[in-house]
Amino acid sequence: MGLRDRIAAELTAALHGGNLELERYAAPPGDPGLFGITPADPLWRVHGQATGMLTGGFAALMLQSLHPLAMAGVDQHSDFRADPVGRLNGTVRFITTTTFGSSPAAREVIGLVRRIHTRVRGTAPDGRPYRADDPDLLTWVHTAEVRSFLAGHQAYAPRPQRLTRAECDTYYRQAAPVAEELGARKVPRTASEVESYLTRMRPRLRATPAALDSVRFLRVFGRTPRERLVVRLLTNASTGLLPDWARTELSIRRPAPVRVCWDRPLATAVGRTLEWGLGPSQIQAAARGRLAGARQC
Known part of the structure; x- marks a missing residue:
């Protein structure tokens, strides 16, 4: 094997559990997907770019952890320490299926996550009750x-390939x-709304021991x-995607010159290598084939 x-x-095993389940994306022919996303859409373009999703995914986990109730749910109910790859597989499957999958496949994974949340x-630890199907908590995540x-x-x-402000x-x-299909409410819909939302949330956020x-x-799993090295390089880079206040709260001390001149070039090189290894996405190819059926009908 070359x-x-x-x-x-290795990437297929780590991200998809070794099985891409292409039938989720290829059929039924002509199905537009639950949310009608096409290859020209920003959602497809962002979720289809491997390096951005890997670094962004690590950053998301760090940022999400700052909500004490969200973190309590993960700490008390998730098996991420015992089976981090399994947890990763589930998250990747949800994102790829809701972005590129057929309508039935997307409804299936959304229904599964809703049932888990209940x-x-x-x-x-601070005495407050939480539940994963809390609409406000879902909006945060x-x-x-x-x-x-x-x-x-x-x-x-x-x-x-980067997006314009309007995109x-x-x-x-x-x-x-x-998010709304999962039960979230008042979901921010523009970049300015997202930043305003984060500003409003900051008083509620803190780094708990968990x-x-x-x-x-x-950062070490x-x-x-080889896998641990790649993860470390990508997670180092992902800290540069966090707001400054989030890095401070998480006690991440990586000066700006290190993030810009060391972490980002290394992550770019690692990411391009991984993208080369993966080759053209079979999932996106299957989804394009399914969408092409709509144009032929």
Whole structure:
């Protein structure tokens, strides 16, 4: 097996559990997908760019951890420490299916996540009750996620593929219905609304011991030395996508020159290598084939 094949196999195992499940994206022919996303849309372009999604995904986990109730739910109910790859597979499957998948496949994964959320409830260390299907908590998790994905795209996509200001707003508008299907409410729909929302949320955010522990775990996990190295390089870069106040709260001390002159070039090189190894996305190709059926009907 050559280098490119090894990279593809390892990434497919890490991100998709070894099975792309292409039937989720290829059929039924002509189906427009639950949210009608096409290859020209900002949502497709952001979620289809591997380096931006990897760095943005790590940044999203760090930012989300600053909500004490969201972090309590993860800490008390998730098996991310015992099975981080399994947790990653589930998250990747949800994002790829709701973005590129057919309407039935998207409804299936949304229904699955909604059912899981009904079972995730408890009491945070500060005594407050929480539940994963709380609409306000869902809005936080979604907003932290899409803000990070977009930041990753704008930092690591080739310059011609980056979004204009108007396209950034379109990205947020196109992402919002997924959160609303899960039960979120008052979801920000423009870049300015996202930043205003984060400003309003800041008094409620802090790094709990569980949050700091999860970030430490995130930055060192991996099944092999090579995987741990790649994760460390990408998570180092992902800290540069966080707002300054979030880095401070998480006690991440990476000066701006290090983030710009060291972390970003290394992550760009790693990301381009991974993208080369993956080759053209089979998932996106399957989705394009399904959408092409709509034009033939």
